[in-house]
Amino acid sequence: MLRTLVLLCYNLILPIMLLVMLPGAIKKMRARGGRWRDLWQRLGFFSESARAELDALHRSHAEVIWMHAVSVGEVGIAVKLVHELVRQRPQVGVVITTTTPTGMAQAQKLAAELPGAVIPLYSPLDGWFVVRRCLSVIRPRQIVLVEAEVWPNLVQAASRRGIPVRLVNARLSPRSERRYRQLRTLVQPIFTLLTEVMVQEPEDVERWLSLGLDAKRVVWTGSIKFDEAGDREPVEQMAEFRQIMERAGISPSRPVLLAASTHAGEEEEIARVYLRLRGAHPALFLILVPRHVERAVEIQQRLGSMELKVRRRSLVDREQSIAPDCLLVDTTGELKAWQGLATLVVVGKSFLATGGQNPAEAAMLGKPVLFGPHMENFSALVRVLLMRQGAAQVADFAALQGRLDHLLRHPQEAQIMAQAGRAALRNHEGATARTASRLLRQ
Incomplete structure (x- = not known):
């Protein structure tokens, strides 16, 4: 009886919910090629x-x-x-x-x-x-x-x-x-x-x-x-992306800071961290992979006012200008391969939003992983990674800069963190x- 009542209420509310969500759904569909x-x-x-x-x-x-x-x-x-x-x-x-x-x-x-x-x-x-x-x-x-x-x-x-x-x-x-x-x-x-x-x-x-x-x-x-087990490293895609970076004038030997699945506002803050780090690490290169690629034009405009040369991944071969400081990935389904090319990975939605994004993929690829204070949706995983010292959690962007600087100066510590993160996931x-x-x- 209760189940029947619950379903009745659900089916009465559902059409209203669909109508309210329809404009946003159509906008997303068109933005993502539907x-x-x-x-x-x-x-x-x-x-x-x-x-x-x-x-x-x-x-x-x-x-x-x-x-x-x-x-x-x-x-x-x-x-x-x-x-x-x-x-x-x-x-x-x-x-x-x-x-x-x-x-x-x-x-x-x-x-x-x-x-x-x-x-x-x-x-x-x-x-x-x-x-x-x-x-x-x-x-x-x-x-x-x-x-x-x-x-x-x-x-x-x-x-x-x-x-x-x-x-x-x-x-x-x-x-x-x-x-x-x-x-x-x-x-x-x-x-x-x-x-x-x-x-x-x-x-x-x-x-x-x-x-x-x-x-x-x-x-x-x-x-x-x-x-x-059963997970395949995207070797071919990583090789393709190395070529993309080389065509953009980025040497494969340069250290790469990658910000994964970022949300609104995080791109600018991480870009500021990057610009400050370059004083001590001039070869450092930045890759930004926003969670929602339809924001790419807006992000590029915002970063353009920060003395940062930004190249969108989809336009690398069309823009043959000076080598960029930052690659903005505006294509989908490529995060894993880009993380495979990173030296350090910062997890988005963990600084200016709540919930966080999944750090496991980067950890499985053997990358040092850092994230902010808001990782509520992955609390169990975060607890395991931190307990095994397989990741680093920082309080804010200032602390992020300090930790990144330390890991770049001490690559052996970064490697130990990466190995510990990978080992922490072996129970799965x-x-x-x-x-x-x-x-x-x-």
Whole structure:
């Protein structure tokens, strides 16, 4: 009865929420290269070619899994998991859905790597009529949700059809846990429909249990993102980016300070830190990778007033001017490879915003990682890294400058930090294989 009431309220509010979000969603879609016809797929209307591909997938594979990954980060996790699923059971086919054009580009690349085994689609909106239509067309054996994307109508509709719904690589930040606990009466009826929740950290088990899930349904498997096994270093892409830097007049021998997934205001502050560091380290080069690439023009304009020669990554070959001081990456899906070329990595959204961004990728690449005081969304990971001295947390930009200066003067200490950070993530080794095995044993 309570679940019915919760879903009724949700479905009454959902159309209003979609209307409010529509202008912003359209703006983002256009900025990120989306197409109007993609909206039809999000409403559950599939083209004849898409239906034919799905029919062929069912004919050629004994089991079809629907895997949903919101955007680039989640799709990256899904890519590793899909490769492992197909390795363990070649007769598995996967329909991977994503929300953003950048996520779709990554999913299409996966489909090209596993032809005939993977079909990328845009995720449907969670309207009760939309998800029912999608379930009828996709016909999955099970549904896999990456991280924490739990849709009430989809979960309910799948449950009624006897389709298991599993959450993989699940994480629940302290902030989300507090919010869900406050709304426990509303969220518990939906979360208890989940067949299984596979969490990243041991302490995440208790957080999910606090929302009313049965203890048998919550299990620690480790983080797929932090699992080096099955993770491939982007060697070819790194070689390509070295050539881009050389064409821009940047020698590969120069030390590189990279700021990853920065948010508004952080680019200017980190640029000021960089300019002050250059007095003692004149060869230092700066790479900025903003979290939202559509801000690139604005960022370039702001940095241009700081006596900083900035070149956008997409325009390197068009602008044959003097060598820049800073490369501004305005293309998506390239953060990992750029981090692979860095000497030091600073994690964004940790100084002027709350939550932070994920430091694990840089740590796994063997890079010294630094971040600001606000890493709330990755508290468990940060605790492990700091305990093992595999990263450095600083209070503000002045402290960041001091720590960067010290590491540049003492590269052996930077190397020790990098090695410790990589070692700190080894308890996640095998997470991809463990997750795949649990999915396939249903």
